[in-house]
Amino acid sequence: MRYLPLSEADRRAMLDAVGVSGIDALFADVPAAGRLQQPLDLPSHAGELEVEGRLSALALKNLAAGCAPFFIGAGAYRHHVPAAVDALIQRGEFLTSYTPYQPEVSQGTLQYLFEFQTQVALITDMEVANASMYDAATATAEAAAMACRITKRKAILLSGDLHPHYRSVAATALQYTGLEVEALPPDPLGMEDLLGRIDHQTACVVVQNPGFFGSLKDFTALAQACHAVGALLVAAVAEPVSLGLIKPPGAMGADIVVAEGQSIGNGLNFGGPGLGLFATRDKYVRQMPGRLVGQTVDSEGRRGWVLTLSTREQHIRRDKATSNICTNSGLCALAFSIHLALLGEEGLRRLARLNHAKAVSLAEKLAQVNGVKVLSPTFFNEFAVALSKPAAEVVEALAGHGILAGVPVSRFYPSYPELAPVLLLAATETNSEADMDRLVAALKEVL
DSSP: OOSSOOOHHHHHHHHHHHTOSSGGGGGTTSOGGGSOSSOOSOOOOOOHHHHHHHHHHHHTTSOOGGGSOBOOOTTOOOOOOOHHHHHHHTSGGGOSOSSTTSGGGOHHHHHHHHHHHHHHHHHHTOSEEOSOBSOHHHHHHHHHHHHHHHHTOOEEEEOTTSOHHHHHHHHHHHTTTTOEEEEOOOOTTSOOOSGGGOOTTEEEEEEESSOTTSOOOOOHHHHHHHHHTTOEEEEEESOGGGGGTSOOHHHHTOSEEEEEOTTTTOOOGGGOOOOEEEEEOGGGGGGOOSOEEEEEEOTTSOEEEEEEEOOBTTTSOGGGOSBOOOOOOHHHHHHHHHHHHHHHHHHHHHHHHHHHHHHHHHHHHHTTSTTEEEOOSSOSSEEEEEESSOHHHHHHHHHHTTOBOOEEGGGTOTTOGGGTTEEEEEOOTTOOHHHHHHHHHHHHHHO
16 A cells, blocks of 8 residues: 555545545536546556556557558657667766756756757757757747747747647647737648738748658748748758758748757657757847756866756746746757767768658659559658558558558548548658568558
């Protein structure tokens, strides 16, 4: 009983002390529609050994990424993470204070965050980056709010090629702020007209490159159009490995860049945790959410690091705060920074070229299959195809063949029946030609 030490008499004494007749009375303020009318259909309590056995049996039903040909992407990508990353993040130099508010005992944490910020600014071609955020979805919401503070406008335009999770998190986070969020319909063919929707009421336009459906675009003209009417361009990147090959958002004129850093240094881990990258122009630094680590010298002239900027409600008055995100993905940021340092600039470029080559090879093979049409005209390591059958059914059938064949777009957009045949497939350096041939052979059979 070490986990549940209270007896019925203990519970009764506590209920009497607060003056209620039973536990249900503690939930009186929760509307009846939001309360369960009966217990969940879950197994009863069991001993630790039995629980371990039950959970192990459930885990065996999963088909892990490393155990089958794996073509799943849609915002979370499988890459090889060097063993050195895991070894280095466990070194004592980095196991300093969890929150680096006392720099004299947190130099290890502060230094790697400073290096991380430098790396993020370099790969995005921006001037300043923060010490990370939770993930790209929450970073997107924070970027949109930041743009509204800067422009003093309320209208936010979300591209139809922006990841659905980023769209929904932004809409949820901003729904009670008085800001107006317009999300365009999903855009698998890249045909939406963003230029025609910008006016002097627009605070920002939020785009993604590569897009959710895989297409690559140059948003230079869009950035210029935004600036012409006083709006900002927010660019999201779901696959940071692409920044080793394609034109970075900063070079296109983006004012704020957000990205998901999971691809570099961090495994899939069944969906999390993520790592939010956030970068902007120096002139907007005081509106940037999160926190910023800066370099300084101590009283003896030695190089050191401190928290230079922390405009979070944890530090200042809530109405003056730029964000209520009260931490950062520190361990994931460290893994990102170590992996990127191991790669170096040329290594990142080689990795990006390899990813693109793998995706091109896969697309060429799939284009020869009857019932498959490649939709993405240009792409990095992920692209969309239209199948002759609903993609969800095909993916399920291919799982029966021991192949994880991508993500049906219908999982994100169930209310768009025209997207039911659309499948997203990603190919990274972890995919062999044999993996691709297995997918093609099984797909021919299933279709």
